[in-house]
Amino acid sequence: MTFSILALDPETGAIGGAAATGSLCVGGWVLRGDLHAGMSASQGAAPSTFWGEDVLIEMLRGTGATQAVKQITSTDSGRDYRQLTALDLSGQTGAFTGDLNEQGKGSLVFGNGIVSGNMLANINVLDAMALSFEQSDKPFDQRLLNTLHAAVKEGGDYRGLLSAALLVLHPNNPPLTLRIDYHPNDPVTALIELHKKATTGDYANWAKQVPILNDKERTLD
Secondary structure (H helix, E strand, O other), X not given: OEEEEEEEEOOOOEEEEEEEEOOOOHHXXXXXXXXXXXXXXXXXXXXXXXXXXXXXXXXXXXXXHHHHHHHHHHOOOOHHHEEEEEEEOXXXXXXXXXXXXXXXOEEEEEOOEEEEEOXXXXXXXHHHHHHHHHHOOOOHHXXXXXXXXXXXHHOOEOOOOOEEEEEEEEOOEEEEEXXXXXXXXXXXHHHHHHHHHHOOHHXXXXXXXXXXXXXXXXXXX
């Protein structure tokens, strides 16, 4: 029911993901992240939020993304209805797509990232997403957002879209977690507009006092 991207920015240490779906509340269901572990996207016909959390725990323990995904998915009797991708802090990825998810479905690995989807209008959606991210010279968060636009242009979720989300974690910035839980027309454009409001003006200035990984006692003083 979803298409998503997970990526690492090796220059800044940021990790992030973006997702969109023809159902509600994609951010709450799909995206998880931890600056000490990596990123995950748990989706599919019957997505497991436990998968998304558990694979992060495995990576936090030092398990690489590929093996962590295998460990989490292999013991679940409902795995054929689920899809999971993970990205660890070295840029290694792991992916699983259950056979009973609807076509088109699959995952595609690229440098320091992975895209994945099911219920896609066509499998070329994944190629369009990866190409968009790799060829862009925009800031990391904008590159993630642009992959959602690229997916839509290629056909996206064949039902259309109702929700979209962005999650970016950076050691020197506060977490950027933005969600459009329901938008009947264009949640991706609404997410881009929300991103602009959240990264400029008074809100962005206020966020400069929020504690961050590299300064857990930060204030404006």
